[in-house]
Amino acid sequence: MIKVGIVGGTGYTGVELLRILATHPQAEVTMITSRSEAGQPVADMYPNLRGYFDLEFTEPDEERLAACDLVFFATPHGVAMRTAPKLIAAGTRVVDLSADFRIRDLDVWAAWYGMPHESVEWAEKAVYGLPEVFRDQIRDAKLVANPGCYPTAVQLGFLPLLEKGLVDPSRLIADAKSGASGAGRQGKIGMLHGEIGESFKAYGASGHRHLPEIRQGLEIAAGGRVGVTFVPHLLPMIRGIEATLYAEVRDPAIFDTLQSLYEERFANEPFVDVMPYGAHPETRSVRGANHCRMALHRQENSPVVIVSSVIDNLVKGAAGQAVQNMNIMFGIDETAGLDAPALLP
Ligand SMILES: NC(=O)C1=CN([C@@H]2O[C@H](COP(=O)(O)OP(=O)(O)OC[C@H]3O[C@@H](n4cnc5c(N)ncnc54)[C@H](OP(=O)(O)O)[C@@H]3O)[C@@H](O)[C@H]2O)C=CC1
Numbered sequence: 001m002i003k004v005g006i007v008g009g010t011g012y013t014g015v016e017l018l019r020i021l022a023t024h025p026q027a028e029v030t031m032i033t034s035r036s037e038a039g040q041p042v043a044d045m046y047p048n049l050r051g052y053f054d055l056e057f058t059e060p061d062e063e064r065l066a067a068c069d070l071v072f073f074a075t076p077h078g079v080a081m082r083t084a085p086k087l088i089a090a091g092t093r094v095v096d097l098s099a100d101f102r103i104r105d106l107d108v109w110a111a112w113y114g115m116p117h118e119s120v121e122w123a124e125k126a127v128y129g130l131p132e133v134f135r136d137q138i139r140d141a142k143l144v145a146n147p148g149c150y151p152t153a154v155q156l157g158f159l160p161l162l163e164k165g166l167v168d169p170s171r172l173i174a175d176a177k178s179g180a181s182g183a184g185r186q187g188k189i190g191m192l193h194g195e196i197g198e199s200f201k202a203y204g205a206s207g208h209r210h211l212p213e214i215r216q217g218l219e220i221a222a223g224g225r226v227g228v229t230f231v232p233h234l235l236p237m238i239r240g241i242e243a244t245l246y247a248e249v250r251d252p253a254i255f256d257t258l259q260s261l262y263e264e265r266f267a268n269e270p271f272v273d274v275m276p277y278g279a280h281p282e283t284r285s286v287r288g289a290n291h292c293r294m295a296l297h298r299q300e301n302s303p304v305v306i307v308s309s310v311i312d313n314l315v316k317g318a319a320g321q322a323v324q325n326m327n328i329m330f331g332i333d334e335t336a337g338l339d340a341p342a343l344l345p
């Protein structure tokens, strides 16, 4: 059994890790931390986990965490970069769900996250945990930077087009919408039901911290510079992201082969489902599941290809992808603990 520790167990991604790991055949959670709830049994706070865990939240003790085979950081930005290097030095592998190790250019990281980076060494050595691109590097990684939720939906949807150089990379558009759980569990007035219910808005239109992460991933796929406009929106629902992506093809003749290009690119990916041409993937079709579903569209004779990509922000956008990365790192079945279908309705 893989001995697992979770730092930040009371947040939405922490409890989602617990839900997934509760039935994982080859992992056992041995430690889960919360500073505010230390001493409280996990099942008292989260009754859905009654009968699955006989654990209490504890203070984040580095010595005890270092006794784990793998530690997930489900903490705000700036926490993992201080502690993960010490755990790695003790032989523990780390999957960080925060953005601490996602961005290669640390000046860019510091500008978006509002603090200087404290582990230049591990920011360089970390592997970006998008298995559909970096599976081989993830296998041997000591530290995996789990991708952000919007960046997962956006990168997966654009990948085949950019890898094959089929679109103008200078004018990509990602129009993305997220449920409120993407903002985490800490109280904020702007996230109250009374503030977001019966309403819908864009935010971060002049710049969002996921923009540099998305650009970095798309530039790797394209093998050169890209121009991307990314606008997130807040939906009055709890889970799910839908990203509608737009790109102009270089040669309209390729529309005849785009569907098969997407199907072939993801044929061996257990968690990417290319739906029939013209389908409209719904967020509820991935709710609670580790899947990204996507579909292609074209309007009349337009040169623009439209890709609709949906994920559950807490699963393929966070905890599910983190467990997928753990499975790859430990050489076990990549789908272990992740094979449940979505919850419908
Ligand atoms: N929500 C989402 O959809 C996604 C979130 N993420 C990222 O995952 C991370 C966790 O997100 P989420 O679960 O939503 O966050 P929450 O705010 O819901 O939870 C944060 C957790 O971290 C703990 N924590 C806070 N500060 C510290 C600290 N200094 N040291 C140790 N533990 C700390 C908190 O518990 P306590 O204060 O009691 O210790 C709490 O358990 C964030 O970086 C987020 O950006 C990534 C993808 C998607």
Ligand SMILES: CC(=O)N[C@@H](CCC(=O)OP(=O)(O)O)C(=O)O
Residues within 6 Å of the ligand: 097, 098, 099, 147, 148, 149, 150, 178, 179, 180, 181, 182, 183, 184, 232, 234
């Ligand atoms: C709805 C909402 O507020 N979403 C969050 C993004 C989700 C998230 O947690 O971002 P990371 O994946 O980088 O950690 C936001 O816009 O900041």
